[in-house]
Every structure is written in C-alpha cells, then in structure tokens.
Amino acid sequence: MQRKQQYENDFKNFKEDSSISIDQMLKQQDLAEKQKEICLRNSKTFELFATCMERHEGKIDNFAKYLSIKMLFIEKQALECYKGNTNDREYERCHQRIESQLHDVYNEYYQGLLNL
Numbered sequence: 001m002q003r004k005q006q007y008e009n010d011f012k013n014f015k016e017d018s019s020i021s022i023d024q025m026l027k028q029q030d031l032a033e034k035q036k037e038i039c040l041r042n043s044k045t046f047e048l049f050a051t052c053m054e055r056h057e058g059k060i061d062n063f064a065k066y067l068s069i070k071m072l073f074i075e076k077q078a079l080e081c082y083k084g085n086t087n088d089r090e091y092e093r094c095h096q097r098i099e100s101q102l103h104d105v106y107n108e109y110y111q112g113l114l115n116l
Contacts, residue, residue, distance in 0.1 A: 032056070032057065035056040035057075036053070036056075036072075038052075039052035039053055039056070040072070040073070040076045043073070046070060046073045049069070049073045050066075050069055050073075053069055063112045067105060067108065067109055067112075070105050070108075071105060074098060074101050074102060074105065077098060077101070078098045081094035081095070081097075081098060082094075082095075
C-alpha cells in the first residue's frame, strides 16, 4: 500500500516538474545558488550551515546530500583558512584541521559504502 502511494506521489511530482518551463528552472537554480552562498557566508559552524540549507532546500534526508553539504562547508573553511593566515604556525594548524575534517568525511563516505 505504501509503495503504491509512493509511486503515485512520484508520478504526480514528475508531471508537475515536467510542466515547469526552462526559464523557471533556471530562476529556481539561481535562487538556490544565492541561498547556498548566503548560508555559507553567514554560518560559522557546520550545524548552522546544515540548518540554513535545510530551511531552503528541505530536509537532508540522504547520506550523499549530507556528505555533499559537509564537503562544501569544509571547502569554505579551507578558503577562509588559507586566505586569512599569514603566520606559518596558524596556517599549519588550520591546514591540519582541514585535513582532519576531510579525512573524517572520507571515512564516513567509505563506511556508508560498506553499510550498503
């Protein structure tokens, strides 16, 4: 029964999506990119960034989406880190923190693959 309802909902969503014009799709994509940039700019922690993204894109309901958002936030942190630190010691500490975060994300990814 649930599968039937899911298929019906998917088909209904497909029909609605296919009726959207290309211009509307491009506008929605531009708006989503702007929202993502705003979230990145205003978030100091991943949790705040994820909450902001959920507000605009909906619930982070799958592992791939979670990892994608996590990588985007780490990339933002890395850029800030590399731009802002002129002191070698601070730069190295920041670099190690970014490497550690990337290592953690890759571990989560591989663990997710093993659990499939």
